[in-house]
Amino acid sequence: MSDGSKLQAALSAGQPVAGHRPWTRAVVSPALWHDLIQGLAGGTWSLLGFWGEPDAVHLALCEESSGTLGIASLACPDGQFPSVARRHPPAQRLERAIVDLFGLQASDAPDHRPWLDHGRWPLAYPLAETQGRRRELPPYAFLPVEGESLHQIPVGPVHAGIIEPGHFRFTANGEAVVRLEQRLGYVHKGIESLLRGASVERAARLIGRVSGDSTVAYALAFARAIEAATETEISDRAHWLRALMAELERLANHCGDFGAICNDAAFALMLAHCGVLREKVLRASAACFGHRLLMDCIVPGGVGADVSPEGEKALRELIAEFRRRFPPLIDLYDSTASLQDRTVSTGFVRPALIKQFGCGGVIGRAGGRAFDARRQPGYPPYDQLEFKVPVLADSDVNARVWVRIREVEQSLSLIEQLLNGLPAGPVRGALHRLEQAGEGVALVEGFRGDVLVWLRLNVDGTIARCHPRDPSWFQWPLLEAAIENNIVADFPLCNKSFNCSYSGHDL
Amino acid sequence: MALIDYLVQGGQMLLVLLLAPLLTGWVRWIKARLLRRRGPSPLQPYRDLLKLSRKDVVLAESASWLFRVAPYLIFAALWVAAALVPTFAGGLPFTWAADLIAIVALLGTARFFLALAGLDVGTSFGGIGSSREMMIASLAEPAMLMMVFTLSLLAGTTELSSVARFMLTADVGLRVSLALALLALVIVAIAENARIPVDNPATHLELTMVHEAMVLEYSGRHLALIELGSSLKLLLYLSLIASIFAPWGMATAGAGSGAYFQGLAIYIAKLALGGFLLALFESSIAKMRVFRVDQFLGAALMLGLLGALLLFVSRSL
Numbered sequence: 001m002s003d004g005s006k007l008q009a010a011l012s013a014g015q016p017v018a019g020h021r022p023w024t025r026a027v028v029s030p031a032l033w034h035d036l037i038q039g040l041a042g043g044t045w046s047l048l049g050f051w052g053e054p055d056a057v058h059l060a061l062c063e064e065s066s067g068t069l070g071i072a073s074l075a076c077p078d079g080q081f082p083s084v085a086r087r088h089p090p091a092q093r094l095e096r097a098i099v100d101l102f103g104l105q106a107s108d109a110p111d112h113r114p115w116l117d118h119g120r121w122p123l124a125y126p127l128a129e130t131q132g133r134r135r136e137l138p139p140y141a142f143l144p145v146e147g148e149s150l151h152q153i154p155v156g157p158v159h160a161g162i163i164e165p166g167h168f169r170f171t172a173n174g175e176a177v178v179r180l181e182q183r184l185g186y187v188h189k190g191i192e193s194l195l196r197g198a199s200v201e202r203a204a205r206l207i208g209r210v211s212g213d214s215t216v217a218y219a220l221a222f223a224r225a226i227e228a229a230t231e232t233e234i235s236d237r238a239h240w241l242r243a244l245m246a247e248l249e250r251l252a253n254h255c256g257d258f259g260a261i262c263n264d265a266a267f268a269l270m271l272a273h274c275g276v277l278r279e280k281v282l283r284a285s286a287a288c289f290g291h292r293l294l295m296d297c298i299v300p301g302g303v304g305a306d307v308s309p310e311g312e313k314a315l316r317e318l319i320a321e322f323r324r325r326f327p328p329l330i331d332l333y334d335s336t337a338s339l340q341d342r343t344v345s346t347g348f349v350r351p352a353l354i355k356q357f358g359c360g361g362v363i364g365r366a367g368g369r370a371f372d373a374r375r376q377p378g379y380p381p382y383d384q385l386e387f388k389v390p391v392l393a394d395s396d397v398n399a400r401v402w403v404r405i406r407e408v409e410q411s412l413s414l415i416e417q418l419l420n421g422l423p424a425g426p427v428r429g430a431l432h433r434l435e436q437a438g439e440g441v442a443l444v445e446g447f448r449g450d451v452l453v454w455l456r457l458n459v460d461g462t463i464a465r466c467h468p469r470d471p472s473w474f475q476w477p478l479l480e481a482a483i484e485n486n487i488v489a490d491f492p493l494c495n496k497s498f499n500c501s502y503s504g505h506d507l
Numbered sequence: 508m509a510l511i512d513y514l515v516q517g518g519q520m521l522l523v524l525l526l527a528p529l530l531t532g533w534v535r536w537i538k539a540r541l542l543r544r545r546g547p548s549p550l551q552p553y554r555d556l557l558k559l560s561r562k563d564v565v566l567a568e569s570a571s572w573l574f575r576v577a578p579y580l581i582f583a584a585l586w587v588a589a590a591l592v593p594t595f596a597g598g599l600p601f602t603w604a605a606d607l608i609a610i611v612a613l614l615g616t617a618r619f620f621l622a623l624a625g626l627d628v629g630t631s632f633g634g635i636g637s638s639r640e641m642m643i644a645s646l647a648e649p650a651m652l653m654m655v656f657t658l659s660l661l662a663g664t665t666e667l668s669s670v671a672r673f674m675l676t677a678d679v680g681l682r683v684s685l686a687l688a689l690l691a692l693v694i695v696a697i698a699e700n701a702r703i704p705v706d707n708p709a710t711h712l713e714l715t716m717v718h719e720a721m722v723l724e725y726s727g728r729h730l731a732l733i734e735l736g737s738s739l740k741l742l743l744y745l746s747l748i749a750s751i752f753a754p755w756g757m758a759t760a761g762a763g764s765g766a767y768f769q770g771l772a773i774y775i776a777k778l779a780l781g782g783f784l785l786a787l788f789e790s791s792i793a794k795m796r797v798f799r800v801d802q803f804l805g806a807a808l809m810l811g812l813l814g815a816l817l818l819f820v821s822r823s824l
Binding site: 151152153154155159160161174175262264265266267268269271272276336338339341342487488489490491492 | 544631632638703704707710711712713714790792794795798
């Protein structure tokens with residue numbers, strides 16, 4: 001942590017919590033809380049996460065200029081906290097989710113509508129000390145849109161394709177979209193509730209199922225948070241194998257997204273080719289680690305499976321095949337004018353918004369925000385590997401496609417480096433036993449963006465509280481901005497280029 | 508007129524009905540193959556139609572009588588239109604009715620009722636589909652008529668069987684205006700049949716649909732009729748292109764059964780080739796933005812217009 005960190009200075013004015021690792025968590029006064037929100041609104045630091053407990057709220061912040069991360073906690077003895085969203089809109093949905101889950105009230109909040117709770121849960125405020133009965137909620141009031149000859153198009157939550165559920169309310173003037181409002185929360189599964197009191201093994205399995213396509217990223221973030229809380233060091237080989245799995249996941253998903261985006265422009269040829277390549281990644285993963293999606297392969301303390309000589313051979317063949325078959329697909333994308341016509345300049349998101357929302361992943365990097373958790377805060381073994389973080393400025397569908405293409409190339413190179421330099425040693429060790437309750441936090445780069453996991457362990461080693469934050473929380477709102485000034489028929493293309501998670505968001 | 512002619516005429520009407528699903532299945536099969544998928548058998552559309560016809564009809568509460576009647580009207584109009592186009596034989600008893608303008612009018616009628624049905628249930632997707640369909644139609648229909656004018660200026664008639672006969676005569680030769688008319692007709696055919704790049708018949712994305720959006724609320728036998736109607740329309744356009752621009756091998760009136768069978772085989776080969784080319788084209792291109800469709804169809808209109816104008820400049824162009 002550099003000396004010039006204003007965030008560190010601000011947090012040190014609060015009471016640091018002992019046993020919270022690796023960043024500082026400080027309990028702050030309402031005045032300091034106010035200052036921190038001021039810093040958020042002023043762009044001094046960006047929002048990394050915002051979550052609750054029955055009697056407190058936590059704000060994870062990231063000061064990008066100095067690379068400092070920190071958590072501020074505010075006690076809410078009377079069940080109230082000053083609204084963050086009032087000053088910093090990116091916190092809006094997280095704040096509404098805190099209200100729904102914990103029953104805490106955000107005073108002076110700009111939006112009092114429930115977010116995750118649709119009035120269909122059997123109980124109210126499921127994570128609060130005392131739960132209420134089912135909330136009787138009025139019909140959800142979508143934001144008003146005024147103007148002549150406007151019409152509404154409700155889409156979802158049940159879609160014609162086999163995708164996750166979410167409701168999109170378009171207000172359009174003919175084909176031009178005037179406003180899009182999302183409504184999510186249909187796949188709320190109560191994961192945070194299930195995590196309370198769970199053993200580390202069960203919690204790891206649960207976390208790996210938050211969002212199936214990001215299972216490696218979630219398992220990695222969880223394992224790193226547990227290891228931080230228990231001060232466990234894992235072997236180098238385990239670090240390298242974890243990175244190998246993470247890059248395989250990124251490779252498979254980026255490749256699948258590339259094809260799926262083109263398919264939404266009715267260019268099915270690309271989907272067919274990319275589908276074949278993605279399948280090869282999954283099969284190589286299965287041959288190497290025993291699971292196609294690498295579910296439960298990363299465990300706290302190391303990894304669950306080592307790579308065999310046959311597995312390594314399968315991966316090297318995969319790399320060779322990818323290097324042979326992927327470049328022609330890039331050429332095909334680049335030289336199909338009808339496809340470029342659809343992607344270039346479609347779904348533009350203002351870089352200022354991306355910065356304000358602290359939007360990570362492909363969407364952030366396609367819009368000039370060079371944030372990658374592998375670099376900042378960084379975690380092993382990426383400090384020993386060579387890779388570029390591709391950043392583009394166009395911030396349209398085409399830029400998001402190109403960032404994915406470049407990241408596929410980087411992942412291929414990383415997988416090769418990882419295989420070449422794989423250190424020897426054990427792959428799994430035991431976790432340290434805790435003398436007292438500990439807290440851990442980790443930020444990991446998944447294929448969608450940075451996944452945050454914060455947790456507190458009980459002395460007996462069970463999970464007291466765990467909060468996973470999906471990157472989609474800061475990406476979904478930008479999709480609403482991306483579709484403005486576009487036409488209704490271009491929404492699927494914009495949406496697919498974002499590819500946000502419903503499951504990870506609704507939790 | 509001999510009885511045999513009426514039998515052939517009736518046979519042709521049944522033939523288009525029976526062949527239409529196969530053509531749709533064939534195009535889908537080729538597309539699947541081009542994507543290196545195995546794809547369902549070309550016979551799958553028959554099974555789908557059979558399945559749909561056995562299913563119950565689910566009607567929206569807001570559906571009026573129009574919604575229930577429309578599928579029959581659409582199907583009838585399209586079947587008649589498809590049956591009028593000469594397929595394997597010319598000079599049949601009903602050729603006097605096989606007028607290009609009549610066919611355009613029949614297609615327009617079918618589209619009119621489909622758009623009304625899309626609006627009838629009051630869902631937003633139906634409305635979007637109808638509005639887009641009408642935008643496309645308002646551009647495609649004039650282009651189609653310009654193409655008809657070009658042909659009628661050349662052949663001196665709008666009756667298809669005579670046009671086909673005229674095309675077979677030696678003095679047609681290579682003409683610029685005909686090439687322009689062919690191009691215009693192909694563009695119109697792609698747009699009218701809701702194919703890529705104007706629409707995507709295989710999409711699940713409600714917001715991008717045109718034709719599919721209008722029929723989203725249909726189910727059971729109603730949907731079967733509309734699907735069969737769509738297949739007939741595709742067959743109609745391919746037959747139209749074949750009979751005008753490649754009329755070779757068509758049997759003439761009163762020819763023996765041998766000639767009829769030969770004509771039939773050649774006709775099926777033409778359809779197969781047309782379907783193959785369509786699938787190839789669709790696989791090689793992405794769908795265009797909705798607001799670019801007017802440029803695409805505008806080009807067809809201009810081509811048709813140019814073709815007609817050229818004939819006023821010189822009869823030999």
